[in-house]
Amino acid sequence: MDIFEAINTQRAMRRLKPDPVPDELIWKLLDAAVRAPSGGNRQPWSFIVIRDADTKKKLAEYYLDSWTKSYGLIRQAAVGSPATAATYLSAEHLANHLAEVPVLIIAAVNLSAVAPVTPPGASIYPAVQNLMLAARALGLGTTLTTFHRTHEAEVKQLLGIPDGVETMALIPVGWPRGKFGSGDRVPTEKVVHWEKWGETRGR
Numbered sequence: 001m002d003i004f005e006a007i008n009t010q011r012a013m014r015r016l017k018p019d020p021v022p023d024e025l026i027w028k029l030l031d032a033a034v035r036a037p038s039g040g041n042r043q044p045w046s047f048i049v050i051r052d053a054d055t056k057k058k059l060a061e062y063y064l065d066s067w068t069k070s071y072g073l074i075r076q077a078a079v080g081s082p083a084t085a086a087t088y089l090s091a092e093h094l095a096n097h098l099a100e101v102p103v104l105i106i107a108a109v110n111l112s113a114v115a116p117v118t119p120p121g122a123s124i125y126p127a128v129q130n131l132m133l134a135a136r137a138l139g140l141g142t143t144l145t146t147f148h149r150t151h152e153a154e155v156k157q158l159l160g161i162p163d164g165v166e167t168m169a170l171i172p173v174g175w176p177r178g179k180f181g182s183g184d185r186v187p188t189e190k191v192v193h194w195e196k197w198g199e200t201r202g203r
Helices: 004-010 023-033 053-070 072-079 084-099 123-138 149-161
Strands: 043-050 103-110 166-173
Touching: 004 123, 023 043, 023 103, 023 123, 043 053, 053 072, 053 084, 053 149, 103 123, 103 149, 123 166, 149 166
Parallel strands: none
Antiparallel strands: 043 103, 103 166
């Protein structure tokens, strides 16, 4: 797939089929992830691939608890807004069905290995985006989510993650129930400044 097609049609896919995803494809995603840049090329990342049903169930419990505490009480208001209803409902679906997703990938950073003055996210989120673009090229759905992080200590214990390593993202991976396509975005011209803030330029 052309890289620009992948970029322009990638979108958060939170409704995923329980159908299995072959290890061969997961390795392709991970190979793409580790081609990403990182501060000082230190590559302080690690990825945990989770298929075990019991582990996914426990992660799903933590995830749903975080979702409910953050958004569960505002459901009516959120769904009542046409602009946010679709996004909210798909996120709610994931919160209630995370354990059914065939593969969960946790992206983590070894904080002691991050380059000086480099925020931890700068050394992992490019890798996550590579992974997600590779998934799009293969027809797999993904989304970047962090709701598990309110249970960081429990997640680290569950997965045996050592001290000094922090989880930065949870990426569900599976075959999408919906269709890929261009998502709503603010026009590029509205967020680009030339030379100084507020200076615009036509194409």
